[in-house]
Amino acid sequence: MVKPIIIGNWKMNGLTQEADHIVSSLLAYAEKNKDLAPTVICPPFTQLYHIGKHLKNTPFELGAQDCHVAEKGAYTGNISAAMLNDIGVKYVILGHSERRSEYKESNALINQKATAAQNANILPVVCIGETKEERESGQYKEVLAEQLKGSLPEHFVGLVAYEPIWAIGTGVTATNEEIAEVILFIREKLVAQYGENGKKTLILYGGSVKPNNVKDIFATSELGGVLVGGVSLIPEDFLQLLTIAQDFT
């Protein structure tokens, strides 16, 4: 069995001192432990170049938290996928619910960003997820289907992350049954849309993933890994996730 992938989303956290502390903990761990589960660190833009240099020739990959749809040009304050590729970024989180809600990012925009990322040889990690109200009213599958259909390009080469909004940063994790149901639902949709390729796409879960619940989450059928927020900033806890992932061989 393939080891699950662990993607750490630092969100808007990580001044240099904190970033260095986390990275040195990861590197010390990698010195002692071989054959790690695939692990991606997604710091804020300001730390990407710096951390990228430290992660070069280590088992850890570099990820970003957003990119612009254009390759370059008059887009003040933005960062393109080509720029990310230029400094060694391999993954980019797109359509995170925090961006969908704060910047009203639409499925169509996320779709364009995913295409831009793919064109720059970066794997998009496209996030989808329902609100508490949508979950409680039973509409969640329609919402997720619409997000999938709208946010994924016609030729998709990337990962999908299911992050129920009500589970993000709340300490409330979706139950194993809830996760399993949605992961299978996403798999069905991906296979219907992309055929053989849809069978291979990694599907992740995110939302209050912690050392004490990750083992059960990893055991979910068809799950390819986890997208982790808060815990990715706590080296001892984050490294526990890696240790647990290593057992899934």
Ligand SMILES: O=C(CO)COP(=O)(O)O
């Ligand atoms: O949003 C998340 C990762 O992208 C999840 O955040 P938490 O792990 O802090 O709930």
